[in-house]
Amino acid sequence: xxxxxxxxxxxxxxxxxxxxxxxxxxxxxxxxxxxxxxxxxxxxxxxxxxxxxxxxxxxxxxxxxxxxxxxxxxxxxxxxxxxxxxxxxxxxxxxxxxxxxxxxxxxxxxxxxxxxxxxxxxxxxxxxxxxxxxxxxxxxxxxxxxxxxxxxxxxxxxxxxxxxxxxxxxxxxxxxxxxxxxxxxxxxxxxxxxxxxxxxxxxxxxxxxxxxxxxxxxxxxxxxxxxxxxxxxxxxxxxxxxxxxxxxxxxxxxxxxxxxxxxxxxxxxxxxxxxxxxxxxxxxxxxxxxxxxxxxxxxxxxxxxxxxxxxxxxxxxxxxxxxxxxxxxxxxxxxxxxxxxxxxxxxxxxxxxxxxxxxxxxxxxxxxxxxxxxxxxxxxxxxxxxxxxxxxxx
Numbered sequence: 062x063x064x065x066x067x068x069x070x071x072x073x074x075x076x077x078x079x080x081x082x083x084x085x086x087x088x089x090x091x092x093x094x095x096x097x098x099x100x101x102x103x104x105x106x107x108x109x110x111x112x113x114x115x116x117x118x119x120x121x122x123x124x125x126x127x128x129x130x131x132x133x134x135x136x137x138x139x140x141x142x143x144x145x146x147x148x149x150x151x152x153x154x155x156x157x158x159x160x161x162x163x164x165x166x167x168x169x170x171x172x173x174x175x176x177x178x179x180x181x182x183x184x185x186x187x188x189x190x191x192x193x194x195x196x197x198x199x200x201x202x203x204x205x206x207x208x209x210x211x212x213x214x215x216x217x218x219x220x221x222x223x224x225x226x227x228x229x230x231x232x233x234x235x236x237x238x239x240x241x242x243x244x245x246x247x248x249x250x251x252x253x254x255x256x257x258x259x260x261x262x263x264x265x266x267x268x269x270x271x272x273x274x275x276x277x278x279x280x281x282x283x284x285x286x287x288x289x290x291x292x293x294x295x296x297x298x299x300x301x302x303x304x305x306x307x308x309x310x311x312x313x314x315x316x317x318x319x320x321x322x323x324x325x326x327x328x329x330x331x332x333x334x335x336x337x338x339x340x341x342x343x344x345x346x347x348x349x350x351x352x353x354x355x356x357x358x359x360x361x362x363x364x365x366x367x368x369x370x371x372x373x374x375x376x377x378x379x380x381x382x383x384x385x386x387x388x389x390x391x392x393x394x395x396x397x398x399x400x401x402x403x404x405x406x407x408x409x410x411x412x413x414x415x416x417x418x419x420x421x422x423x424x425x426x427x428x429x430x431x432x433x434x435x436x437x438x439x440x441x442x443x444x445x446x447x448x449x450x451x452x453x454x455x
Contacts, residue, residue, distance in 0.1 A: 102133030213367030
């Protein structure tokens, strides 16, 4: 088991906490407030020829470490500034394992917000792309019942550099509607998004919440000179493949639909997403999960079913004269289904302990969502995960 102490480094807290105690308005009211959250997590995978890792991480539990802290552990610090009743700002830094095998703190939020009216507001700067129902707090383990949000759907966390216009209104006395228009770009190291635009809506009525969203973007994969050279070989011998399979400016669409019912003593939550676009490197997938749980005092047992369908070709067969594109398509096959049983224990206010076990069955030829595949890995198999975490907020 390899531990990474920097995961719990207080370096980001040290810098931001200096601001909070000394920043007061002239009338004695706080302008700045300081808060944070974190998770100390560990996961074991039964698959020793590949790794279960955090989104976009190159390794994790399984082959690299039988027990790993990297998929779920993180520490975050946030400073909020309320300059006036209408004008505010927020800065958040998160230390978590990333695609470069580093825990270097990343600036995940850095934006200003201005409310023209109680209903109409704009945010500009670095914001969380509101792709999913739980996007705003997908990293905040304490805010969710699970050890991690279902990875079949929550397979990425994107910070968007751009702007968001939101409008809230009521329909009748019991229905609240929020509409969001977002635009911007993102650099997530392993890929970049450009010309991103999205329209999202949330409707809350009674104990129910309905979420829907649609996004369009241009996706470019990180520079890979070796892969670029291999793809360049297709030009003279397979021009159609060369025009479809490229690393830059792939048109991508993403749609999401979610529903949650939470009357208090129990909850049900489900989301389904669809990733599509032009034929190319990125697999087109339909992803979903459904989760139900019951609150019994300080305990919340739950069960979650997840599924990933790959809706685009996983091979072009003999049309590939070199084999590189077939290899890329096979590597993008993450089709699978999973069943997770777990429980949350609210040990005290602001601290929760969680334990869960998952069984994952991969479709034929699928890597099951695993990474760092070794020569002995056999696609289409199954594996088990055992996970535990301590979530906290402050």
